[in-house]
Amino acid sequence: MTKQVAALTILHQVKDANLPNIGKVLGNLALPLIGIVLFLGLWSVMAKNIDTSLGKFPGPAAVWEQTIGLIDEHAAQMDKADKFYARQEERNAARVAQNPSYVAKTRAFTGAPTFFQQIWTSLYTVMVGFIVASLLAIPIGIICGLSKQAYSAINPLIQLFKPVSPLAWLPLVTMVVSAVYVSTDPMFSKSFVTSAVTVSLCCLWPTLINTAVGVSAIDKDLLNVSKVLRLNALDHVLKIVIPSSIPAIFTGLRLSLGIGWMVLIAAEMLAQNPGLGKFVWDEFQNGSSESLARIMVAVLTIGVIGFVLDRLMLSLQKKVSWDKNAVLR
Amino acid sequence: MANKQLLKSLKLAVKSLRIGVVSTVLSGSFMAAHVSAEELGWAEKEELKFGFIKLTDMAPLAIAYEKGYFEDEGLYVTLEAQANWKVLLDRVIDGQLDGAHMLAGQPLGATIGYGTKADIITAFSMDLNGNAITVSNDIWQQMKKHVPHVDGKPVHPIKADALKPVVDDFKSKGKPFKMGMVFPVSTHNYELRYWLAAGGIHPGYYSPQTGDTSGQISADALLSVTPPPQMPATMEAGTIYGYCVGEPWNQQAVFKGIGVPVVTDYEIWKNNPEKVFGVSKGWADKYPNTHIRVVKAMIRAAMWLDENNNANRPEAVKILSKSQYVGADYEVIANSMTGTFEYEKGDKRDVPDFNVFFRYNATYPFYSDAIWYLTQMRRWGQISEPKSDSWYKDIAKQVYRPDIYAQAAKALIKEGKANAKDFPQFASETGFKSPQTHFIDNIVYDGTAPNAYLDKFAIGLKSDSKL
Numbered sequence: 001m002t003k004q005v006a007a008l009t010i011l012h013q014v015k016d017a018n019l020p021n022i023g024k025v026l027g028n029l030a031l032p033l034i035g036i037v038l039f040l041g042l043w044s045v046m047a048k049n050i051d052t053s054l055g056k057f058p059g060p061a062a063v064w065e066q067t068i069g070l071i072d073e074h075a076a077q078m079d080k081a082d083k084f085y086a087r088q089e090e091r092n093a094a095r096v097a098q099n100p101s102y103v104a105k106t107r108a109f110t111g112a113p114t115f116f117q118q119i120w121t122s123l124y125t126v127m128v129g130f131i132v133a134s135l136l137a138i139p140i141g142i143i144c145g146l147s148k149q150a151y152s153a154i155n156p157l158i159q160l161f162k163p164v165s166p167l168a169w170l171p172l173v174t175m176v177v178s179a180v181y182v183s184t185d186p187m188f189s190k191s192f193v194t195s196a197v198t199v200s201l202c203c204l205w206p207t208l209i210n211t212a213v214g215v216s217a218i219d220k221d222l223l224n225v226s227k228v229l230r231l232n233a234l235d236h237v238l239k240i241v242i243p244s245s246i247p248a249i250f251t252g253l254r255l256s257l258g259i260g261w262m263v264l265i266a267a268e269m270l271a272q273n274p275g276l277g278k279f280v281w282d283e284f285q286n287g288s289s290e291s292l293a294r295i296m297v298a299v300l301t302i303g304v305i306g307f308v309l310d311r312l313m314l315s316l317q318k319k320v321s322w323d324k325n326a327v328l329r
Numbered sequence: 330m331a332n333k334q335l336l337k338s339l340k341l342a343v344k345s346l347r348i349g350v351v352s353t354v355l356s357g358s359f360m361a362a363h364v365s366a367e368e369l370g371w372a373e374k375e376e377l378k379f380g381f382i383k384l385t386d387m388a389p390l391a392i393a394y395e396k397g398y399f400e401d402e403g404l405y406v407t408l409e410a411q412a413n414w415k416v417l418l419d420r421v422i423d424g425q426l427d428g429a430h431m432l433a434g435q436p437l438g439a440t441i442g443y444g445t446k447a448d449i450i451t452a453f454s455m456d457l458n459g460n461a462i463t464v465s466n467d468i469w470q471q472m473k474k475h476v477p478h479v480d481g482k483p484v485h486p487i488k489a490d491a492l493k494p495v496v497d498d499f500k501s502k503g504k505p506f507k508m509g510m511v512f513p514v515s516t517h518n519y520e521l522r523y524w525l526a527a528g529g530i531h532p533g534y535y536s537p538q539t540g541d542t543s544g545q546i547s548a549d550a551l552l553s554v555t556p557p558p559q560m561p562a563t564m565e566a567g568t569i570y571g572y573c574v575g576e577p578w579n580q581q582a583v584f585k586g587i588g589v590p591v592v593t594d595y596e597i598w599k600n601n602p603e604k605v606f607g608v609s610k611g612w613a614d615k616y617p618n619t620h621i622r623v624v625k626a627m628i629r630a631a632m633w634l635d636e637n638n639n640a641n642r643p644e645a646v647k648i649l650s651k652s653q654y655v656g657a658d659y660e661v662i663a664n665s666m667t668g669t670f671e672y673e674k675g676d677k678r679d680v681p682d683f684n685v686f687f688r689y690n691a692t693y694p695f696y697s698d699a700i701w702y703l704t705q706m707r708r709w710g711q712i713s714e715p716k717s718d719s720w721y722k723d724i725a726k727q728v729y730r731p732d733i734y735a736q737a738a739k740a741l742i743k744e745g746k747a748n749a750k751d752f753p754q755f756a757s758e759t760g761f762k763s764p765q766t767h768f769i770d771n772i773v774y775d776g777t778a779p780n781a782y783l784d785k786f787a788i789g790l791k792s793d794s795k796l
Contacts (some may be wrong), residue, residue: 007586052564053585071650087400095403107376110394110407111651178423190425272412272420282410284384285558286656287581 058293066293074114077237081109102111104137113274119301122275125192126264126309129199130257136200137207137256142241144208146216162205166198166263168268173197189271198267202259207252214248215241250317261306276302334372334435340509354671369727369740372403372619373673382559382654385666386456386604387430388645389656389686395631401629402622410653413556414512421609422447428623430455431607434702436728439607443514443711450608453624453731454694455604455631457685460517460594461579461670462524464492464571465564467516469589469673471495474703482676484751486526486596489528496530496549509555509563509572513544516603518552519705520594525550526788527597527770530586534710536796544709546796567577575603576684577657580664580671587672592769595669599767600689613733628692629746635687642667690753693735696760699725706780715793721779722790731760 050057058066072128085106090102113121144151179195218241225239234297268277278299283291333488349381365444381387390408393399399406411417411429418435420426436449441789462471475491476483493781499506510518513535522532535541543550555563560572565587571595572578582588594601606627614665633641646663649655649674655662664671685691706712735755741747774786780792790796 053587087397088405091403107374107405110376110405113407114663169493174419175431178425190423240499252686272409274417275595281412282656283652285410285556286652287411287558287561287578288650288652288656291656 016048035059050090052292054287054292058296062293064295066297069290070115070294072299074116075118077114080111080135084109084111102268115279115298115301116277118279119305120273121192122264122268123278123305125195125273125275126257126260127197128192129196129264130203133200133204133256133260134144134207134253137204138211141208141211141249141252142215142237143244144212145245146237146241151212153214157207158208161201162209163303164202166202166267167197167244169201170194170267171319173201174271191271192272195264195273195275199260202263203256206255206259207249210248210252210255211245214245214252217248218244246321247317250313254310254313254317257309258306261302261309265302331716337612346683351779365454368511368743369621369736370618373616374427374619375403376405377427377623378425380409380417380426380555381654382417382430383410383416383657384430384459385649385655385662385684386459386575386576386636387654388666388684389455389606389627389630389650390430390641391648392633392645393607393626395629395648396633398537398626399623400627402626404619404622404626408653418445418449421449423463424609424612427612428606428608430693431605432512432515432517433602433605433698434516434566434706434774435512436605436607437699437702438706438711439622440512440728441706441712441724443706448667449607450610450613450728450730451607451694452620452730452737453606454602454698455606455627455686457600457605457689458595458602458682458689459665459684461573461590462519462521462594463560463564463572463579463582463588463590463591465588466586468492468495469591470568471498472591482584483673485592485672487591488769489525489530491528492525492591493529493768500549506550507569508550508552509560509569509574510552511557511560511574512554513542514537514706514711516594516601516608516702516704517573517575517618517681519702519709520597520601521552522709523596524573524769525590526786527768528781529788531788532709533697534790534796536710536713537795538713538796544711547708549731559587561587570726576665577615577655579660580661581657582669583664583674584658584661586674591679593674595680597769598765600682600685600691602691602695602701605694613730617733620733625741628687628734628737628741629715631687631692632747632751635685635691639681641788650721658764687751692734693753693758694731694760694774695762696722696729696731697765697774699729700773700776700779701774704782706787707779707792708783710790710796712795715795716780718778718780725760731755731758 030067039243044059044061047057047062049057050084064209092106095102096104144154172235174194177190177197181190181193214222222244231239265277265280267273268275269281270277272278276298280295283294283298330640334743337758355747374415379390394406394408410650411420411424411426414435417426417429417431418439419429422439422441431451431452432646438444439447439449444697450510455518470489472495473483474640475494476487496506512518525532531547532547532552533544534546535544536546542554553569554574555569557574557578560569560574560578561582563569564572564582565585571588579588579590594603606624618742633784634645641707644661644668649662649666650657664677665680665683668679668681669675669677669684701714703721703724707716738752739755740745742749742752761776764773766773768774772782774782780794783790783792
């Protein structure tokens, strides 16, 4: 009996002490790892069996090889850039020697952007488009949430424009930007403006809708508090409305950013604007034996970046949300 | 606070002093600069962006960049691949691109307002030849029966006569016979039409006046637009049964084992003009020195490409196979760039002039070349109204600018970078080649008499006919 009790207590202790840990470790590390390994295995098996006219579909090994290749290319290009600048300096010096009134100017490297520069271009563009969209969507959403009249006025437009794909916006945006954005020394290139505006147009809606819904669903008690305290309109929005609808706004922002990232890649592919989308399209057009593997590298990169962007938004949401116990995933 | 203010004003004073010094130096040196200034001034715009389509005939641009010829002219050029010919043209028109590798028909089409209306000019012709017509394996099997063979190998050039029974068969079964070309005003459209029509297959009319721009009116073969790099994939998918496109997309079909090039454009019209370097007229007027310098760099690149009997071609292929240029595999590009061409798999033949970049005055913008394109636009209805011979000449002179080319060439000769004997005699050159005879249907082309030329064709609009 005592032995049994002892055994039980030991068992309990083991359970208490270790089992949850093992479970946690399993959950946090092992299961995702198993998932990834299974995926890689399945991928390489499937890849071997898909014959395209450009050779076999790239497996993980081929993709890894191309990743290294892209890194090498980046290094080679940077090296070329250094030489470019050296040559330019020489040429400038020669020209100044010939004509001292010449004001030497250093121009940026003119070589093709590398994969990593394309990533940066895409990230920068999506952030600008997303921020512009958010600055528009959140205030409009708040107005819609506060006033039933405003909501019923704007709702049809939201419903009309929400499902429009970037493919439809792009030609219009391209033409409008070309016509309106005229300057001899533009601050941004037209292609950048086109991409950013298209992203804004497409990722406006989730933020707008979620903000409106969040604002209109504020706890009655809080509204009453605001009434009792006789807060003026601005204070009401700043102290009651925004804090209590933060979770809803952020849900919208996360959806928007996800959509924006997808839209941007499509827009770059279509309009030949610099970025990851153009990289994919160019590789598709190359039709070289390495193209598919290089596109796959881009696909995985796009996925990873999309994931990281979402996590960043999530942690931001956690930081600003007053309800630290809310389940976020 | 007062200290800060003092510091600030001190800084300002130093700054203005410095500006004063600089400006006196500047005005002092102005005279000297004026004396030593070259005949051809520096470029007005030094940072340039040029567009191109992934085809081997963009080589002069890539070479001028890689060999530093642009930099020698004080130009900092970015080269950017474009998705298709329409995007490329639109971006030149709206100024996102300073210039581009263009289909010879594009500046002409834009000037006469077919498609997009805009003033585009060219002072540099990029190459001769470089295209071929490819059909799918299946069509080739059906065609092969009608092609004469010697020693088990088909006799070239293969005429569309061999394709006619196949097309007739399709027609009798009520199935459309579909082929691809790259753009309505492309060389490829006209070459494919020329070849088909020479074999008695009607490629169809355009009728812009009635809003029909499909180019399929009364057609035996239906031609549609596909961007060059997508040709092999489109044919593989079965959407089209054949296509006319530039390299490397014919050799790609051979390598992929999905199609057989049946005829090169060299065989359709020996040494035909192909791409041009187009800029908008507004741009050219605003930056004349820049334009001349660009042409200078590209003439040097073309010379390099043809130097010593194509000795530099392997190096050129290596450059073109980089992913930012054409990007296809080395072997695929080399197959046509190094003086050979592979027809049916294993049937590799010598075509030393498959790509010509400089010899035979390839880079000079001849008016007669422009007029040939205009005659084909007229022949297929893209120009709906009858036009006088002088109209053809006027349009050619408006778009093709040998005057700018001559300035660039003379500057190169003066600098010792080129030989005068490699260029036309600029003083006496009329811009009209003597009547050309090397067409697949043996019809003679005389650029000075476009209407008479049009009347020679069995298929196509005559000089005075209307749809």
